[in-house]
Amino acid sequence: MKVIGLTGGTGSGKSVVSKSLAAAGAVVIDADKIAHEIILKGEPAYQEIVKYYGTGILDAKGNIIRRRLGEIVFHDAEKLAFLNQCTHKYICAEVDRQIAKAEKENTAKAVILDAPLLLEAGLESRCDMVWVVYADPEVRAKRVMARDGVSYDLAKARIANQKSWEEYKKSASVVIDNSKELAYLQGQLDEILKTI
Template identity: 40%
Template structure:
C-alpha cells in the first residue's frame, strides 16, 4: 500500500489537486467525510460522545448537533481533547479500512488521503509521501474574499487558526504551487501523479518479492502479502529546506 498525505491551507486549491489525482487513477479518501461518517446515528463514536457530553448534543432525529457540540468543545480544551480521544481512533480505523479496500484489486494503486489538518492533528508517520498544495497567504485571502464572498477579517481569522505555511512546508515531500493559473496547477499535478505511480509500483513490487521470498523459505507460515509501512518523523521538521514546486525528494 502506497499512501500519500495531501494537505494545504484553506483556499490553497487542494480540491483541484485531489480531483485531478483521482481522475488520473488515484484512490481519494477524504478525512473530513470520514469524520462525519464515524458520528452518524447508531455508531459507537456517537454513543460515546452522547455519554460524555449528554443528550443535549443530539438532534431530535438522533443525529449529532454539531453547533451544540462545538459550543462546548471550542471553549473547553479538556472537552475538546475528550472529543478527539473518541473521534480520532474511529477515523483512523475507518481510514485504514478504506485504504485496504482501495488497494485490494491493485496493490500498486496510489492512495491519496486528503487531510486538511494533517500538520495540526494527524501527523506524517503513516504516509509514504506528504504533498502540500501551497499558495501565498495574500493569494488565499483574496480568493476567500472574491470567490467565497467572505469578509476579509473573517478570512484572516480562519487562516490564522490553521498551521502556518512554514509548518506545512516543513513536512512536505512534494509541493504543488497553486498560485498560478489552473492549467499550471493541473500540469504540476499530472507530473506529480506520474512520479507517485512509479513509487507506488516500486513499493508493491518490493513487497511482492519479499512475500515470495518468505513463502519460499517457509511455505507453511509465510504471510500471503507484506505491507511495508513508511518510516517518517511524526513532527514537522522545522530545519528542513523547502521543497521546490512539484520536485519532491526521492
C-alpha cells in the same frame, strides 16, 4: 502501491487537487468524509461527542449540527483538542481499512490520503510521502467563507487553529502551490504525477 498523504490548511484547495488525482486514476481516501460519517447518530464517536459537548449541539432529530460544534471548538483550544482526540482514533481505523482494501484490490498506482489533519492525527506514518497544498491565508479565508457560509472572523479562527505554513512545509515531500489559476495547478500536478 504508494500511499501519498495530501494535506494543507483549510481553504488551500486540497479537494481540487484530490479530484484531479482521482481523475488520473488514483484511489482517494477522503478523511474529511470519514470524519463526517463517524459522528452520525449511531456511529462510534457520536456518544462521546454528545456526552462532552451536551445536547445543545443537536438538531430536533438528535443529529449533530456540525456548524454549531465548529463554532464551539474553533474558539476553544481545549474543546478542539477533545474533539480531535475523540475522532482521530476512529478516523485512523477507517483509513487503515481503506488502505488495506486498496492494496488488496491493487487496481491503482497510488492511494491519495486526503486529510486536512494528516499530521495532527499521526496519519503521515501510513504514507510513503506527504504532499502539502499551499495557498495564501487571505485566499484561504475567502474560500472558507464561500464554501461554508461563515463569517470572515470564523474563517480566520479556523485557519488560526491549524498548523502554521512553516509546520506544514517541514513535513512536505512535495509542495503544490494553489494560489493561482487552475491551469497553473494542473501543470504542477502533471509534472508531479510523472514521478509516481
